Amino acid sequence: MNWVAENGYLYRETEGNRALVSRLIKDEVVTNQYWDYLAWAVYMTEKKKVLMLGFGAGTVFRLLMNWGWEGTFHGVENNSTIIDWLKDDGILDVPNLTLIEAHAENFIENTNEKYDAIIIDLYDDIGPNKHFYSSDGMKLLKGLLHEKGQLFFHCIDPAVKYMLFNLTSSNEKPLSFSYYTYQELTVHFKHLRLFPLATSCLVIGAEKEIALSKHLTNSDTHLERLTEMFVRGEIEASLLSALVTAYRSVPNYDQLNENDWNDFVSVILSIPINVRNRIIQYFQIDLSKIEKRKQFYFLSQNGHLDIEEIVATAFETFLKLFSQLEDAPRELIALFLSHLKESDLPFRDSLILQAKALLVKDPIKK
Numbered sequence: 001m002n003w004v005a006e007n008g009y010l011y012r013e014t015e016g017n018r019a020l021v022s023r024l025i026k027d028e029v030v031t032n033q034y035w036d037y038l039a040w041a042v043y044m045t046e047k048k049k050v051l052m053l054g055f056g057a058g059t060v061f062r063l064l065m066n067w068g069w070e071g072t073f074h075g076v077e078n079n080s081t082i083i084d085w086l087k088d089d090g091i092l093d094v095p096n097l098t099l100i101e102a103h104a105e106n107f108i109e110n111t112n113e114k115y116d117a118i119i120i121d122l123y124d125d126i127g128p129n130k131h132f133y134s135s136d137g138m139k140l141l142k143g144l145l146h147e148k149g150q151l152f153f154h155c156i157d158p159a160v161k162y163m164l165f166n167l168t169s170s171n172e173k174p175l176s177f178s179y180y181t182y183q184e185l186t187v188h189f190k191h192l193r194l195f196p197l198a199t200s201c202l203v204i205g206a207e208k209e210i211a212l213s214k215h216l217t218n219s220d221t222h223l224e225r226l227t228e229m230f231v232r233g234e235i236e237a238s239l240l241s242a243l244v245t246a247y248r249s250v251p252n253y254d255q256l257n258e259n260d261w262n263d264f265v266s267v268i269l270s271i272p273i274n275v276r277n278r279i280i281q282y283f284q285i286d287l288s289k290i291e292k293r294k295q296f297y298f299l300s301q302n303g304h305l306d307i308e309e310i311v312a313t314a315f316e317t318f319l320k321l322f323s324q325l326e327d328a329p330r331e332l333i334a335l336f337l338s339h340l341k342e343s344d345l346p347f348r349d350s351l352i353l354q355a356k357a358l359l360v361k362d363p364i365k366k
Contacts, residue, residue: 002014003021003081003082003085004018005024005085008023008024008025009022009023009024010022010023010024010056010057010082010085012125014125019125021056021057021082022035022056022057022058022059022082023035023057023059024057024059025059025062025063025066026062027066028063028066029063029066029067029222030063030222030225030226031059031063033197034154034197034200034202035059035060035063036063036197036226037195037197037202037226037230038060038119038121038152038154038202039060039061039063039064039067039069040223040226040227040230041117041150041152041195041202041204042060042064042069042071042117042119042152043064043067043069043214043223044212044213044214044223044227045117045150045210045211045212045213045214046213046214047071047116047117047150048070048071048072048116049071049072049074049114049115049116049117049146050071050072050073050074050115050116050117050118050119051074051075051076051113051115051117051118051119051144052073052074052075052076052118052119052121053076053104053107053108053118053119053120053121053122053132054076054077054104054119054120054121054122054123055075055076055077055099056077056082056121057082057085057086057089058075058086058091058097060119060121061073061075061091061097062091065094067220067222067223070096071096071116072096072098073096073097073098074097074098074099074100074113074115075097075098075099075100076099076100076102076104076107077099077100077101078101078102078103078104080101083099083101086099104122104129104132105131105132108132108137108140108141108144109140111144113144114144114145114146114149115144115145115146115149116145116146116148116149116150117145117149117150117151117152118141118144118145118149118150118151118152119152119154120132120133120141120151120152120153120154121154123156126252126253127250127251127252127253127254127255127256128155128156128177128250128251128252129250130249130250133153133155133180133181133184133250134184134249134250135184135187135188138151138184138185138187138188138205139187139188142188142189147207147208148206148207148208149206149207150204150205150206150210151185151189151204151205151206152202152203152204153181153185153202153203153204153205154200154202155177155178155181155200155201155202155203156177156199156200156256157176157177157178157196157199157200157201157256158174158199158256158257158259158260158263159174159175159176159177159178159179159244159259159260159263160176160178160196160197160198160199160200160201161198161199162174162243162244162263162317163176163178163196163201163235163239163240163243163244164196164233172262172263172266173243173244173245174243174244174245174259174260174263175244175245175246175247175251175259175263176240176243176244176245176246176247177201177247177250177251177256178194178196178201178203178244179240179241179244179245179246179247180246180247180248180249180250180251181203182194182203182237182240182246183246185203185205188205189205189206189207190206190207190208191205191206191207191208191209191210192204192205192206192210192237193210193234193237194234194235194237194240195230195231195233195234195235196233196234196235197230197233201235202230212227212231274335274339275332275335275336275339278331278332278335279318279332282329282332312345312347312348312351315336315340315345315351316347316351316354318336319333319336319351319354319355319358320354322358323354323358328358330359333355333358333359334359336351336355337352337355337356337359340352340355
């Protein structure tokens with residue numbers, strides 16, 4: 001195993017595979033990745049004594065320092081290579097940081113400390129930590145919280161993109177690790193909140209109401225943007241069962257990747273074949289893998305599924321995806337628009353407006 005620092009990121013390399021561990025930041029105030037919502041949750045709930053399981057290169061702590069946070073931070077990390085790097089970096093000299101070199105399980109079982117918040121960001125070469133992302137581990141962590149303490153779970157979750165697109169009509173609801181974590185937390189906590197970000201989710205559990213009470217000043221424009229983004233995207237717990245299905249146990253990386261592919265293929269195959277082939281070409285999708293799940297499309301054609309609604313939501317998914325691309329495929333959007341005009345799909349008029357807006361947004365460059 002090798003550790004590589006490259007272009008501001010710290011990676012773990014094993015047998016040709018590279019896994020992102022931390023973002024190496026100095027003066028940056030945002031990373032545009034999941035570390036933002038972990039630091040944001042601590043800052044906005046005004047937690048003063050924080051424990052982080054899976055400290056890594058300290059991205060969350062560095063963000064908090066750059067935001068002017070004043071509190072005590074304990075980080076648990078068991079990798080000696082990372083700890084040596086942190087010593088050389090000088091971050092361990094910061095007075096309000098205490099780094100504990102230990103396995104998270106050993107530390108939790110032997111500490112008598114109490115915390116305002118505990119951040120759980122524990123992943124290894126296989127996947128999420130099975131102990132702390134399940135009920136028994138959560139029970140132990142709850143015992144280390146003050147009365148108004150909160151648990152902050154970072155959940156890698158490809159299904160988040162379907163939550164954000166509100167694909168409630170999908171015949172095969174995507175499997176969600178965030179939903180699994182949420183269900184496990186409901187055993188121990190009365191209040192929960194979920195804040196999605198692309199392909200991951202922050203899940204918060206607490207006994208008392210979870211309030212984002214920090215007052216922001218005019219100089220906190222970066223925090224205002226983060227707050228607007230996370231609060232606007234928050235997913236109500238009552239909607240989860242309509243959007244996704246929970247895993248029955250903590251998944252590993254292979255399960256997450258395989259199920260993500262299956263969910264994506266289901267959306268692809270629900271689109272009419274002429275448009276689908278253009279999508280396959282544009283995204284360079286391996287057609288041989290899609291053919292393995294062709295039965296889903298045939299079933300829908302024969303009327304066994306509500307194909308019209310699935311097709312409509314599939315169109316909406318890709319229109320939203322295209323809206324985020326700098327080089328949106330105008331020819332494909334135009335093909336979408338042509339098909340929509342001739343269809344009787346649910347919310348057809350809304351989809352047509354979305355497609356037209358994309359064509360106007362990015363005029364053809366001559």
